Amino acid sequence: MDRLSEVSASLVGGFEYNCIIFFCTLVMAVPLGLVITFGSMSRFKPLKWVSKTFVWIIRGTPLMLQLFVVLYAPGLIFDIPIKSRMTAVLIAFVINYAAYFSEIYRGGIESIPKGQYEAGQVLGLTKPQVFFKVVLFQVIKRVIPAMGNEIITLVKDTSLARIIGVTEIIMCAERFTKQGLIWPLFSTGLFFLAFCGILTLLFGYIEKKLDYYKG
Amino acid sequence: MSILEVNNIHKSFGKTKVLQGVDFTMERGEVLVILGSSGSGKTTLLRCLNFLETADKGKIFVDGRLIFDADNKQKPSRAEIRERQLNFGLVFQSFNLFPQYSALENVTLAPKLLAKERADFKRNKAAIYDEIEKNAIALLDDVGLKDKMNNYPCELSGGQQQRVSIARAMAQDPKILFFDEPTSALDPELTGEVLKIIRSLAAEHKTMVIVTHEIEFARNVADKIVFMSEGVIVEQGAPEEVIDHPKQERTRAFLNKLSK
Ligand SMILES: Nc1ncnc2c1ncn2[C@@H]1O[C@H](COP(=O)(O)OP(=O)(O)O)[C@@H](O)[C@H]1O
Numbered sequence: 371m372d373r374l375s376e377v378s379a380s381l382v383g384g385f386e387y388n389c390i391i392f393f394c395t396l397v398m399a400v401p402l403g404l405v406i407t408f409g410s411m412s413r414f415k416p417l418k419w420v421s422k423t424f425v426w427i428i429r430g431t432p433l434m435l436q437l438f439v440v441l442y443a444p445g446l447i448f449d450i451p452i453k454s455r456m457t458a459v460l461i462a463f464v465i466n467y468a469a470y471f472s473e474i475y476r477g478g479i480e481s482i483p484k485g486q487y488e489a490g491q492v493l494g495l496t497k498p499q500v501f502f503k504v505v506l507f508q509v510i511k512r513v514i515p516a517m518g519n520e521i522i523t524l525v526k527d528t529s530l531a532r533i534i535g536v537t538e539i540i541m542c543a544e545r546f547t548k549q550g551l552i553w554p555l556f557s558t559g560l561f562f563l564a565f566c567g568i569l570t571l572l573f574g575y576i577e578k579k580l581d582y583y584k585g
Numbered sequence: 586m587s588i589l590e591v592n593n594i595h596k597s598f599g600k601t602k603v604l605q606g607v608d609f610t611m612e613r614g615e616v617l618v619i620l621g622s623s624g625s626g627k628t629t630l631l632r633c634l635n636f637l638e639t640a641d642k643g644k645i646f647v648d649g650r651l652i653f654d655a656d657n658k659q660k661p662s663r664a665e666i667r668e669r670q671l672n673f674g675l676v677f678q679s680f681n682l683f684p685q686y687s688a689l690e691n692v693t694l695a696p697k698l699l700a701k702e703r704a705d706f707k708r709n710k711a712a713i714y715d716e717i718e719k720n721a722i723a724l725l726d727d728v729g730l731k732d733k734m735n736n737y738p739c740e741l742s743g744g745q746q747q748r749v750s751i752a753r754a755m756a757q758d759p760k761i762l763f764f765d766e767p768t769s770a771l772d773p774e775l776t777g778e779v780l781k782i783i784r785s786l787a788a789e790h791k792t793m794v795i796v797t798h799e800i801e802f803a804r805n806v807a808d809k810i811v812f813m814s815e816g817v818i819v820e821q822g823a824p825e826e827v828i829d830h831p832k833q834e835r836t837r838a839f840l841n842k843l844s845k
């Protein structure tokens with residue numbers, strides 16, 4: 371009984387890190403992704419080129435590698451080592467997910483028919499008004515399913531933080547494994563399952579809410 | 586003074602010369618119908634006049650005021666673009682209603698956003714919005730859709746959607762209302778309800794430019810008919826002249842094909 375409460379306290383403590391990584395990444399990567407989208411859709415060629423290359427690099431390399439790069443590169447190159455491992459994790463995650471989100475947004479924006487922009491323009495709306503009052507909502511509706519997938523992937527990716535020493539849930543469980551106790555490791559799955567279950571329900575609800583119109 | 590004067594409009598896409606010098610004038614309250622086979626440049630002309638495309642050459646005057654000059658390379662300010670855009674309204678072949686808004690919201694969206702620029706907006710917001718909504722409901726009533734004002738576009742038939750889009754264009758009270766084949770995307774049994782609305786606008790002496798293939802409709806709604814071919818106006822005049830006694834071979838060929 372004592373063992374059980376010790377294990378669960380440790381796992382809950384570890385999962386707190388997973389949750390922090392999840393929420394911080396989400397809150398920062400969602401808007402940052404939009405900025406990258408504007409960059410990669412810009413008519414200003416250098417900006418477009420830089421954004422696209424950035425997205426290519428981030429999506430073309432493992433997140434695990436990016437974690438190491440963010441942790442070590444500032445110290446090696448600029449001689450300003452990252453003090454907190456958690457900061458490194460957050461930087462890597464935010465950049466990585468912003469790149470993925472930006473591609474989802476771009477797909478969504480490009481799927482909106484040209485006629486929507488033109489109708490807004492002909493009615494005398496300014497470009498920002500067309501984007502925020504006409505297009506954005508339609509984009510949100512279209513990207514919600516893909517965002518749901520990506521965000522659920524994020525939940526599970528948070529456990530990668532352990533490879534640079536952040537004591538998230540799986541790292542906590544591994545300590546018990548070393549003591550010959552395997553079930554704590556397996557039971558971490560329940561945490562992820564519960565979290566993803568809640569998110570699935572949430573996204574299902576949002577999709578249903580936005581289903582009041584077709585198109 | 587003419588309400589609209591279009592002067593030597595040229596437009597190319599790459600090497601394709603689509604408009605090669607279009608000239609015409611319109612008087613207030615006039616209905617101008619543009620005929621012409623597919624690919625003759627009718628849509629491009631309407632898009633140039635509504636600033637969805639920038640003409641390569643030519644001038645546009647509204648009420649004698651120069652609002653577009655291709656030779657003036659200075660970029661117009663946002664306020665100027667906005668102002669010249671508001672002279673004109675455009676009804677698209679494919680309606681282009683905003684799917685996330687109800688019929689009423691489609692009509693009120695632009696006027697409400699525009700109202701925010703009024704000096705007295707903060708003070709009179711409620712009254713201004715109230716006025717805009719009343720006006721929009723009246724417009725939807727005019728097109729016979731007052732009882733559908735809370736429906737979303739996906740819940741309306743094509744004919745109903747096009748009627749909402751006419752009300753939406755009217756809500757900005759444009760000096761000239763343009764229609765680009767407003768019934769071409771509709772099932773034949775739905776064209777009548779849309780044409781009826783346009784006829785009633787003509788009866789109220791709304792100044793309109795209509796691209797259509799509905800010859801009988803053109804004959805009885807138009808004050809003047811323009812026939813376009815290969816990016817130029819080949820022939821223009823009263824409906825009975827152009828439709829019944831066309832002078833040009835190309836016009837005759839077009840009308841013959843249409844009546845078959
Ligand atoms: N954005 C564009 N890019 C290239 N060619 C175009 C474009 N828009 C129209 N065209 C060409 O211009 C010609 C006239 O088109 P359009 O104005 O749509 O004619 P209409 O409306 O009379 O059928 C066509 O040959 C069409 O292929």
Ligand SMILES: [Mg+2]
Nearest residue numbers: 627628629766
């Ligand atoms: Mg056309």
